[in-house]
Amino acid sequence: MSAIGNPSAVLSTRGPVLVVGTGLLGTSLALALTAAGVPVQLSDTSPTSLALARDMGAGQVRDEHSPEPALIVVATPPDVAAGVVLRELDAHPDAVVTDVASVKARIAAEVRRHGGWDARRYVGSHPMAGRERSGAGAADSDLFAGRPWVVIADGATPEAELAVRNLAVDVGATPVRMTAAEHDAAVAAVSHVPQLVSSLLAARLETTPENALGLAGQGLRDTTRIAASDPRLWSAIVVGNAGPVADMLRQLRGDLDRLIDGIAPAAVSPDDPAYTAAGDAATIAPGAVGAITDLMTRGNAGQARIPGKHGGAPRRYAQVQVLVPDSAGSLGRLFSDVGEAGVNIEDFAMEHSPGQSAGLAMLSVMPAAAQGLEEALDARGWRVVVS
Structure with a gap:
């Protein structure tokens, strides 16, 4: 115990x-x-x-x-x-x-x-x-x-x-x-390469215009959160596990090359004479949609294999989305109301862009509890966003 x-x-x-x-x-x-x-x-x-x-x-x-x-x-x-x-x-x-x-x-x-x-x-x-x-x-x-x-x-x-x-x-x-070898291969996949990928993505933001960064949503924050990690510590970690990390990066590079080769012919500027209308099949290179779909489908399958809460089997949760005012105590009141409704929050995320007067709270709950929670929160005055 x-x-x-x-x-x-x-x-x-x-x-x-x-x-x-x-x-x-x-x-x-x-x-x-x-x-x-x-x-x-x-x-x-x-x-x-x-x-x-x-x-x-x-x-x-x-x-x-x-x-x-x-x-x-x-x-x-x-x-x-x-x-x-x-x-x-x-x-x-x-x-x-x-x-x-x-x-x-x-x-x-x-x-x-x-x-x-x-x-x-x-x-x-x-x-x-x-x-x-x-x-x-x-x-x-x-x-x-x-x-x-x-x-x-x-x-x-x-x-x-x-x-x-x-x-x-x-x-x-x-x-x-x-074993030590099993451990090092495992952490290359679930920790070390994800850290490097997050840092690679965040490094591209150094030269991104400010007006573009002002449009950033939760997806960018989620994928770059760990890019704030200590560079000195991670240099020692990656060098110490260089073999397994390099192997996985090569596989990742192969996936990137296939994706680039698939979509590159479709990268036509609107000013180019070859460009017609958005969505016109003539502007879509052969294989581009297949390359993107294949990568996204494999990504869906890989994401679904990540263990669920407390290391258990992956579970599909329903998501209840609620607008939360940007004021002191609002989030605490929401959690209190969810508790009074008798629903357990399995996971939680918050999306709040700069300048907005409210954030979007995303409550992951068991599917059977979702509708009842939406009704209970609506009755308590919350703005429930139905997707």
Whole structure:
């Protein structure tokens, strides 16, 4: 049972736990453990980051008088993680050591190569949790709740693996056992390449005219949200997982080339003599519609495979759209009215363009509840948008 939101839960993790690296993941983990009553020690090469994590209540700064840790979590960037793991294995001969870097094969190989017998106390791991903001200031004790936590136990003792699995469960995550190679291929597909694609798209906006950006809607915001991530951290991540990332980018390039080849002949300017009327079949190149339809259809199929709420099977929800005035308390009142109607919101999105006096709230609910919710909100004075 997770300790998150349940102070009476019995934890399997025994401290002290030493967290090395007080960025987003390290501080979030330390906050979760400290809140559950596990003694946490903090270490970081940055005095400022270390002091901030301490002042946030994440734990005590480790010094020469601190007791020996039972578990050490290395939460440093991936390009230095292996060296830190080896250092901690050597400094604390009775402790289990894990790291939470987002690449695993290179780190695991270096630890096995140089760690000797001590490497059996090392378990690579990776909580699939994060956000576009970095640093201790963005930390959240609930960051891991309901998220997968990959455990790479190649060559580790069963006791070491169990300690890391218990850690994941105690902070609300779900342990998932994988090999290092399986993990790196998986995160290339679901994390690393999506980050690069978002950044590629956002980079095109540098030279986009201001009047065009003023037309941006939620679609652009959704697809570029993670482009605000830390470039230095992501450089280390992508370089550390270069092989799987490059393989997927080549496949993506192939899809782009096929799409470009399909639609390029149709890219005729209205001033060109070859241009006739919009929608005239003469202006549509052979294969253009097929190329677009094929890509969109494959995209539909891929999107439908993404697991649904709480990692379950994908589900189709009905969407109830409501206009929400741009005023204090309006969104809270909407949520309250939905709750009073006895409907659970499965997902939520908000579209609000600059200068508008109202935003469009999109409430995803179970299909059977949609009509009743629309009627209940309409009765309470909300403007329900029927598509």
